Amino acid sequence: MHDPDAPDHDDAPSGLTRRNFLTRAGAAGIAGVAASIPLAAALAEGVPEATDAAPDIPGTVPIALRVNGATLRMRIDPRATLLDTLRESVHLTGTKKGCDHGQCGACTVHVNGERVNSCLRLALMHEGDDITTIEGIGSPDALHPMQAAFVAHDGYQCGYCTSGQIMSAVALMKEPCGPRDSDVKELMSGNICRCGAYPNIVAAIQDVRGNSPMRQG
Amino acid sequence: MTTAVGQSVSRKDGIGKATGATKYADDLHFPGMLFGRTIRSTIPCGRVKSIRMDFDTSGFTIVDYRDIPHRNVVALIDEDQPYLVETEVRHMAEAIVLLAHEDREKLLGANVVIEYEEAEPVFDPERSPHSFKDITIEKGDVEDALASAEIVVEGTYRTGHQEHVYIETNGVIAVPEHGGIALYGSLQCPFYAYKALRSVLGNDHPLRVIQTETGGGFGGKEEYPSMIAGHAALLAVKSGRPVKIIYDRVEDMVATTKRHPSIVRHRTGLTREGRLVAMDVDVILDGGAYSTLSAVVLSRGCIHAAGPYRCDNVKIFGRAMFTNTPPNGAFRGFGAPQTEFAMEVHMERIAEQLGMDSLTLREMNALRPGDMTATSQVLKQDASALECLQEAVRRTDYRRKREELKGTNRGIGLALFYHGAGFTGAGEQRLASKARLDLTATGARIMVASTEIGQGTRTMHAQIVSDALGVPYETIEVAQPDTSVVADSGPTVASRTCMVVGKILERCALEMKERLEGMTPAQYHAKHGAFSIVKEHIQPEWMRWDDDNYQGDAYATYAWGCDVAEVEIDRDTYEVRPVKVTAVQEFGRPIHPALAMGQIEGGTVQGLGYALLEHVVMKNGAMANPTLTNYTIPTTLDTPELDIVMLENHYDGGPFGAKGLGELPMDGPAPAVVNAIRHLGLDLRDIPAIPETLIACASL
Ligand code: FES
Ligand code: FES
Numbered sequence: 001m002h003d004p005d006a007p008d009h010d011d012a013p014s015g016l017t018r019r020n021f022l023t024r025a026g027a028a029g030i031a032g033v034a035a036s037i038p039l040a041a042a043l044a045e046g047v048p049e050a051t052d053a054a055p056d057i058p059g060t061v062p063i064a065l066r067v068n069g070a071t072l073r074m075r076i077d078p079r080a081t082l083l084d085t086l087r088e089s090v091h092l093t094g095t096k097k098g099c100d101h102g103q104c105g106a107c108t109v110h111v112n113g114e115r116v117n118s119c120l121r122l123a124l125m126h127e128g129d130d131i132t133t134i135e136g137i138g139s140p141d142a143l144h145p146m147q148a149a150f151v152a153h154d155g156y157q158c159g160y161c162t163s164g165q166i167m168s169a170v171a172l173m174k175e176p177c178g179p180r181d182s183d184v185k186e187l188m189s190g191n192i193c194r195c196g197a198y199p200n201i202v203a204a205i206q207d208v209r210g211n212s213p214m215r216q217g
Numbered sequence: 218m219t220t221a222v223g224q225s226v227s228r229k230d231g232i233g234k235a236t237g238a239t240k241y242a243d244d245l246h247f248p249g250m251l252f253g254r255t256i257r258s259t260i261p262c263g264r265v266k267s268i269r270m271d272f273d274t275s276g277f278t279i280v281d282y283r284d285i286p287h288r289n290v291v292a293l294i295d296e297d298q299p300y301l302v303e304t305e306v307r308h309m310a311e312a313i314v315l316l317a318h319e320d321r322e323k324l325l326g327a328n329v330v331i332e333y334e335e336a337e338p339v340f341d342p343e344r345s346p347h348s349f350k351d352i353t354i355e356k357g358d359v360e361d362a363l364a365s366a367e368i369v370v371e372g373t374y375r376t377g378h379q380e381h382v383y384i385e386t387n388g389v390i391a392v393p394e395h396g397g398i399a400l401y402g403s404l405q406c407p408f409y410a411y412k413a414l415r416s417v418l419g420n421d422h423p424l425r426v427i428q429t430e431t432g433g434g435f436g437g438k439e440e441y442p443s444m445i446a447g448h449a450a451l452l453a454v455k456s457g458r459p460v461k462i463i464y465d466r467v468e469d470m471v472a473t474t475k476r477h478p479s480i481v482r483h484r485t486g487l488t489r490e491g492r493l494v495a496m497d498v499d500v501i502l503d504g505g506a507y508s509t510l511s512a513v514v515l516s517r518g519c520i521h522a523a524g525p526y527r528c529d530n531v532k533i534f535g536r537a538m539f540t541n542t543p544p545n546g547a548f549r550g551f552g553a554p555q556t557e558f559a560m561e562v563h564m565e566r567i568a569e570q571l572g573m574d575s576l577t578l579r580e581m582n583a584l585r586p587g588d589m590t591a592t593s594q595v596l597k598q599d600a601s602a603l604e605c606l607q608e609a610v611r612r613t614d615y616r617r618k619r620e621e622l623k624g625t626n627r628g629i630g631l632a633l634f635y636h637g638a639g640f641t642g643a644g645e646q647r648l649a650s651k652a653r654l655d656l657t658a659t660g661a662r663i664m665v666a667s668t669e670i671g672q673g674t675r676t677m678h679a680q681i682v683s684d685a686l687g688v689p690y691e692t693i694e695v696a697q698p699d700t701s702v703v704a705d706s707g708p709t710v711a712s713r714t715c716m717v718v719g720k721i722l723e724r725c726a727l728e729m730k731e732r733l734e735g736m737t738p739a740q741y742h743a744k745h746g747a748f749s750i751v752k753e754h755i756q757p758e759w760m761r762w763d764d765d766n767y768q769g770d771a772y773a774t775y776a777w778g779c780d781v782a783e784v785e786i787d788r789d790t791y792e793v794r795p796v797k798v799t800a801v802q803e804f805g806r807p808i809h810p811a812l813a814m815g816q817i818e819g820g821t822v823q824g825l826g827y828a829l830l831e832h833v834v835m836k837n838g839a840m841a842n843p844t845l846t847n848y849t850i851p852t853t854l855d856t857p858e859l860d861i862v863m864l865e866n867h868y869d870g871g872p873f874g875a876k877g878l879g880e881l882p883m884d885g886p887a888p889a890v891v892n893a894i895r896h897l898g899l900d901l902r903d904i905p906a907i908p909e910t911l912i913a914c915a916s917l
Binding site for chain 1: 225244844
């Protein structure tokens with residue numbers, strides 16, 4: 001539980017190492033995307049695919065990602081994480097970055113229906129996969145039942161962990177999970193909420209699962 | 218009659234957060250935007266000898282202190298902290314050079330070589346030669362009373378740093394506009410950042426600060442954003458382009474403020490029956506390398522240091538010491554969690570030494586209406602220490618449970634505490650906060666600088682206005698805080714947003730209602746058009762405060778609480794797990810019960826982390842465990858059953874009877890947990906109660 005001395009962080013205040021391999025999509029990603037603003041419109045109008053009109057930026061590679069049901073072609077830095085690609089190249093900013101190191105769960109999305117920490121994945125490895133983000137499961141007018149339950153149970157305060165919590169919770173519905181609150185807690189322990197909205201999050205999930213929340217272990 | 222207040226109405230920020238639609242600072246993009254990076258010191262103390270850019274600087278914007286157009290000082294209380302080091306380095310990770318580039322890979326690859334002349338750092342606050350602030354609170358004659366006391370109990374108690382770990386790290390974007398700067402940022406206090414930007418940029422340019430939705434603050438985004446805002450603004454001014462700076466988790470943990478570590482010594486005189494006759498308290502806070510808010514954190518810490526107890530002879534002496542570590546700053550509770558921890562563990566030890574039940578000891582000495590606090594404030598009818606204590610004891614069947622658990626691996630402990638709401642002493646008067654309410658075609662719009670940081674500002678303000686104005690909650694809009702349009706309602710700190718700002722808004726709404734003369738906002742608007750009401754805070758006329766002697770009415774009112782913690786220990790690993798926490802808290806009247814419950818639950822969880830898990834390891838003046846794998850905060854699994862009780866006790870000075878709540882829940886969990894661990898037979902006086910500390914206690 002506690003190993004304060006483990007030199008496990010790889011970033012010194014002014015020296016960055018992990019960046020040498022994993023990178024953000026950065027300017028290349030932004031410049032290289034073919035369907036930046038049109039994405040939302042494309043989804044809304046049911047246009048299935050945006051076209052690849054992106055310039056060939058040195059060091060980038062072409063990729064087609066299936067996000068929330070739409071296939072998007074773009075060029076990205078091959079080292080770009082799925083998280084940065086979603087946020088910066090696909091312009092879906094609902095998925096959040098809390099640590100970039102797989103420690104907080106704020107970046108949780110679904111890949112082929114299973115939850116993953118998108119900050120630990122390379123976008124390039126997910127060509128052909130079905131990727132779902134918080135924007136893909138519901139909208140203000142048509143909330144996913146889990147989103148509605150989070151609203152009803154006040155399952156958030158600042159909201160920064162919330163997309164990740166909800167994506168985890170939705171995936172949990174299809175995972176083997178016992179009926180008790182403690183079973184839910186076990187499966188939700190990878191999603192940190194510093195505001196401490198945990199009791200309400202458990203209540204929301206139990207509500208959707210049809211279990212009455214006990215507010216206890 | 219109220220229709221919105223007291224109801225858990227749907228939150229103004231709910232749907233956006235549940236659908237991912239809400240935009241936080243890092244979600245915003247501006248055309249031509251550059252990314253900023255901060256080059257920081259790698260020594261805790263010394264001087265910069267030389268700086269060399271060891272990279273191809275084309276396309277880079279580079280800023281050092283010489284680029285600062287006005288004053289190289291982060292405007293706060295003492296104004297001792299520079300935006301950028303000139304030559305003297307006082308702590309690790311101090312900002313020296315700023316870089317900006319449009320390509321983040323190039324930015325992160327840039328190598329700046331800095332040579333230093335190192336000096337001997339000071340890390341131990343007790344050995345520090347320099348105090349930022351000394352405070353003495355004196356009532357009666359402590360030495361005399363101690364000399365004649367039948368029993369004297371002494372003890373020293375320590376608390377460590379605590380890191381905020383808001384899940385959204387610090388981040389801002391400075392955007393050039395109209396020859397000046399618009400600063401978008403994750404922050405609690407837009408006008409603090411505004412004032413700080415004026416200090417660094419001067420008065421010649423238009424400036425405005427816009428709070429973006431903020432992913433948690435807990436005090437960590439009270440003063441620190443002024444620093445990062447200044448940095449982004451300097452890069453934006455020099456490059457003429459928007460500049461975004463978002464800290465990564467490691468940088469945020471290493472470079473930004475934390476809760477002040479404390480050392481508190483008690484010498485307490487009592488009668489044999491357990492009546493407090495003398496309290497001598499010595500408080501030391503580790504301020505870090507610059508004063509930031511240490512003086513006021515110390516002030517609140519000292520005022521709360523005697524706990525919710527009556528005693529005629531009190532002396533509290535506090536100092537906030539300089540050390541060569543990153544400055545410590547505001548964190549939910551603001552000094553009170555440290556000193557109330559010491560007091561409550563000390564009470565338990567006093568009871569042990571007197572051979573009496575600690576409940577009886579607390580009951581005998583707890584502050585009641587009409588009693589006087591350490592600053593000689595006479596409490597009014599809304600002082601609820603006893604009620605909280607009695608309800609917590611009744612609800613947990615405390616006495617029986619304590620007997621029953623004896624000799625097992627479970628322990629139960631309790632803490633009684635209170636928290637002053639609003640700024641200390643004449644602080645609210647000096648702030649003179651304003652609120653504005655605009656009539657709209659459909660209802661009204663709230664125009665204040667108070668920020669939503671997850672605690673429910675928008676919702677709760679709208680409820681207050683809705684009921685005071687007598688219009689539906691849905692018709693009340695809340696403006697995004699933008700210093701160019703909203704009234705300066707003061708900082709979003711000190712549990713003041715509901716009680717103080719909410720009250721001003723209530724008065725705005727009541728006056729607006731009078732102006733409407735029975736018409737609905739829509740009818741009035743159609744006939745006469747829009748109008749605004751602006752009101753200023755009115756200090757209760759009975760409040761007296763002597764800032765030189767720290768005597769008088771320190772706060773307009775206090776919220777009260779009693780926490781009971783039940784814990785379980787693994788006798789092989791010395792890991793302690795909380796099993797259940799009962800929190801009985803009185804904070805006037807809850808405006809929004811679900812939000813209030815969330816504040817108590819969240820504060821309690823943070824308090825449990827503070828007590829059991831959160832260990833900042835400092836090495837050579839820097840946090841050596843700046844990630845979430847080795848600085849662990851509570852997950853849902855670390856959160857025990859929480860039984861929350863909200864006692865109501867109407868406070869006349871607050872909107873619809875409400876007091877401040879945000880910080881109170883942070884004060885109780887740590888002492889309650891440590892007292893539960895004491896019940897297991899371990900003489901623990903320090904937090905965090907990590908296994909290493911507990912093993913040391915056990916082998917004593
Ligand atoms: S951002 Fe991916 S786990 Fe924290
Ligand atoms: S709601 Fe703030 S971190 Fe979870």
